[in-house]
Amino acid sequence: MAAGLLVVLIDLPYDIVSVKFVHWTWHDTDPNIADRHYWVPWNSYYFHATFAFAFSFFFHNVRKWIDRRKLDRWQAGSVKAELAAVIVAALLSFPGGALLFIPLYHPFHDIYNVPGEVTAVTLLFVFMTVLWKFDRKSKWGLPERLDTMGRTLMLHLIVHYSVFFSMVAFLNPENVVAAGLHEPIGDCGAKTPVYTVLKTLEKRTYLCTEDYDEKYFDFHCLERPPKNGSYWYTICGTPFENRAEYVLVVSLICFVALMVFRTIHFDYDVRFDIDYLERKNKKGQSPKESKKTK
Numbered sequence: 001m002a003a004g005l006l007v008v009l010i011d012l013p014y015d016i017v018s019v020k021f022v023h024w025t026w027h028d029t030d031p032n033i034a035d036r037h038y039w040v041p042w043n044s045y046y047f048h049a050t051f052a053f054a055f056s057f058f059f060h061n062v063r064k065w066i067d068r069r070k071l072d073r074w075q076a077g078s079v080k081a082e083l084a085a086v087i088v089a090a091l092l093s094f095p096g097g098a099l100l101f102i103p104l105y106h107p108f109h110d111i112y113n114v115p116g117e118v119t120a121v122t123l124l125f126v127f128m129t130v131l132w133k134f135d136r137k138s139k140w141g142l143p144e145r146l147d148t149m150g151r152t153l154m155l156h157l158i159v160h161y162s163v164f165f166s167m168v169a170f171l172n173p174e175n176v177v178a179a180g181l182h183e184p185i186g187d188c189g190a191k192t193p194v195y196t197v198l199k200t201l202e203k204r205t206y207l208c209t210e211d212y213d214e215k216y217f218d219f220h221c222l223e224r225p226p227k228n229g230s231y232w233y234t235i236c237g238t239p240f241e242n243r244a245e246y247v248l249v250v251s252l253i254c255f256v257a258l259m260v261f262r263t264i265h266f267d268y269d270v271r272f273d274i275d276y277l278e279r280k281n282k283k284g285q286s287p288k289e290s291k292k293t294k
Helices: 002-020 043-064 079-099 107-113 116-135 146-169 243-267 270-283 286-292
Strands: 176-181 191-195 200-204 232-239
Touching: 002 043, 002 116, 002 146, 002 243, 043 116, 107 116, 146 243, 200 232
Parallel strands: none
Antiparallel strands: 176 232, 191 200
């Protein structure tokens, strides 16, 4: 669950900023992505949390089930166990993540019309609560210190968050002209069924250029909108309705990420050090350490 939450934390600025700068578009009327947060479907966060959780679950547990030795979490196991862990995690993370939509999202959203934001926030709070509960009784003592690769990954995160903050602070999405594969344009009255586990929903088959609710793009940079039947066409970014709001939101995400990743990887609480030394003293010094002491 921790992996799922951390993936969402990394994904937040990427999702929010990228869609505003029309790096991609979302289907206008698909009911599964209709509820949005800064034009990002709430189900995107639900998806990232559940699929990352499923991948992490299978990756770590398959190795444990096959290689019965008591290994540290990141210590290499047997070749057989490591290969099985990678293959099973790759194959089952998708169905495993999808299954987690069934007990919460589909019944409440599809049958009782509960907004996607409520189911997504519910899932995230469940993850956080369970994580907090078990973290109080964590079996891990002294946090592992980062090696060169670990510090490189931390540098990558700094660049990641800095790039998206800089985009909302200094760049103008209305200057973006994006040509590419988008939702096909066509008959505004055509409908397509959307099959879910519990119910069949409905969406428009095509994007209706005369009636669509995607305010992060329009066609102002073109002489005329694309013709019906177009699926590869150009769209234009739109200005921030309130740039300061985006700056504040992304700043908050960056601050939370800084605190979380710093705490995980760099804060070595003195209580852990004391506990580690006490356990070490109870076991007694090794012969090598005794010689050093003398």
